[in-house]
Amino acid sequence: MANSGAAGIEEEDTVATTGSNAAPRVAVAGVSGYAGGELARLLLRHPRLAGVRPAFLGRAAESETKSTAWLEDLHPQLGVPGTAQSNPVHPFSWEWLVDSGIEFLFLATPHEQSREWAPEALKRGIKVIDLSGAWRLKDAKNREVYHLHDADPTQAAKLQDEAVYGCPELHRKEIRTARLVANPGCYPTSVILALAPLVQAGLVDLSHEIICDSKSGVSGAGKAPSAKTHFMYAADNLSAYAVFGHRHTGELFEQLHLNPDQIQFTPHLLPIPRGILSTIYLRLKTATTPEAVHQILTNFYSGSPMVRVHPAQQLPQIQHIVRTNFCDVGFALAKDGKRLIMVSCLDNLLKGAAGQAVQNLNVMCGWAEEEGLL
Numbered sequence: 001m002a003n004s005g006a007a008g009i010e011e012e013d014t015v016a017t018t019g020s021n022a023a024p025r026v027a028v029a030g031v032s033g034y035a036g037g038e039l040a041r042l043l044l045r046h047p048r049l050a051g052v053r054p055a056f057l058g059r060a061a062e063s064e065t066k067s068t069a070w071l072e073d074l075h076p077q078l079g080v081p082g083t084a085q086s087n088p089v090h091p092f093s094w095e096w097l098v099d100s101g102i103e104f105l106f107l108a109t110p111h112e113q114s115r116e117w118a119p120e121a122l123k124r125g126i127k128v129i130d131l132s133g134a135w136r137l138k139d140a141k142n143r144e145v146y147h148l149h150d151a152d153p154t155q156a157a158k159l160q161d162e163a164v165y166g167c168p169e170l171h172r173k174e175i176r177t178a179r180l181v182a183n184p185g186c187y188p189t190s191v192i193l194a195l196a197p198l199v200q201a202g203l204v205d206l207s208h209e210i211i212c213d214s215k216s217g218v219s220g221a222g223k224a225p226s227a228k229t230h231f232m233y234a235a236d237n238l239s240a241y242a243v244f245g246h247r248h249t250g251e252l253f254e255q256l257h258l259n260p261d262q263i264q265f266t267p268h269l270l271p272i273p274r275g276i277l278s279t280i281y282l283r284l285k286t287a288t289t290p291e292a293v294h295q296i297l298t299n300f301y302s303g304s305p306m307v308r309v310h311p312a313q314q315l316p317q318i319q320h321i322v323r324t325n326f327c328d329v330g331f332a333l334a335k336d337g338k339r340l341i342m343v344s345c346l347d348n349l350l351k352g353a354a355g356q357a358v359q360n361l362n363v364m365c366g367w368a369e370e371e372g373l374l
């Protein structure tokens with residue numbers, strides 16, 4: 001799996017290895033961010049990567065922000081900077097990545113940067129798992145919300161066709177052989193995993209709009225402070241935002257094969273650091289029983305270790321999934337057997353971002369999907 005090595009490169013300037021060549025060499029760009037920090041934590045303790053240290057990259061050397069020398073300066077929870085166990089952060093450089101024999105590049109970077117870097121990586125034979133929204137949407141209309149610019153639109157269109165939406169529970173087979181995996185958005189992961197089994201089974205009465213009411217902790221907005229994430233606004237508060245126009249709506253249309261008349265999505269900012277809870281209101285075409293709904297969900301997720309289906313009426317809670325890679329899915333069915341409320345919960349930085357990205361790496365490498373995530 002691993003490349004043969006980096007001929008002519010100084011030992012300390014490349015990815016540090018500890019002897020084994022069996023593990024692939026992986027790198028994280030955007031490691032100073034919230035999702036990048038979680039990726040670093042997961043990759044450093046991943047059992048399959050024990051022989052080869054992951055590489056961590058900051059911005060390019062010539063960019064305005066100075067790259068920090070140690071990962072542990074950026075994320076002190078990972079250890080003490082400057083010790084034998086600490087990890088260097090390299091300035092972003094294609095030459096360095098190629099010379100270091102990197103095979104998988106995680107992009108925990110803004111959408112525009114990921115749109116530019118993914119083709120560059122693939123050109124150099126490096127597979128990409130992109131955490132941004134840059135490559136998730138097949139329909140150009142849905143993508144407009146990201147205002148992406150392509151240096152080579154023809155090549156970008158080809159790559160967009162090739163990109164695989166990185167929801168292993170739906171696209172495991174395609175992810176296995178993908179070169180470019182577009183990790184899903186945090187909100188869409190929670191909504192899609194709750195709805196897909198029922199929508200795919202054709203059980204949902206789509207003459208009634210599906211209403212998705214989602215609430216996210218503040219880390220969903222990234223580390224850059226803003227008026228919205230300011231303590232004085234976010235604390236002791238609950239607010240709806242991006243009503244009728246959140247950029248994640250396109251992912252729901254495309255992945256659930258629904259149109260704007262059939263599904264409505266409203267996000268809310270919750271005054272907690274991390275976690276998402278989605279409450280989804282829908283109607284079934286014919287009256288059914290809680291046991292039948294539960295059976296459909298458990299059948300759908302029987303081979304999916306990261307989704308936990310709750311028994312009827314036992315609704316998931318954020319406390320139970322925070323700092324885990326699980327998505328918990330539960331439901332309550334009204335007495336009429338038709339009005340159904342689905343509730344799903346996940347950690348936006350894990351199953352909603354870094355954890356799902358590592359899950360995708362596991363699938364691409366043919367490892368057990370949950371490795372390094374339990």
Ligand SMILES: NC(=O)C1=CN([C@@H]2O[C@H](COP(=O)(O)OP(=O)(O)OC[C@H]3O[C@@H](n4cnc5c(N)ncnc54)[C@H](OP(=O)(O)O)[C@@H]3O)[C@@H](O)[C@H]2O)C=CC1
Pocket residue numbers: 029030031032033034035036058059060065107108109110111113131132133184185186219220221222223224348349352353
């Ligand atoms: N937070 C979340 O819950 C989720 C985030 N995502 C996506 O994951 C990606 C990362 O998110 P998150 O960690 O929250 O974001 P942060 O804002 O916390 O971190 C962004 C990272 O990108 C780097 N960066 C910013 N601009 C550039 C640039 N021009 N070139 C290179 N690097 C750059 C930053 O470096 P520096 O420190 O130098 O500024 C930082 O490392 C985003 O695309 C986001 O949409 C996806 C799902 C959930």
Ligand SMILES: CC(=O)N[C@@H](CCC(=O)OP(=O)(O)O)C(=O)O
Pocket residue numbers: 131132133184185186187216217218219220221222248267269
């Ligand atoms: C609370 C909060 O602000 N959440 C972010 C979404 C999280 C995210 O990063 O999703 P993408 O990867 O699609 O950007 C938002 O609503 O914009």
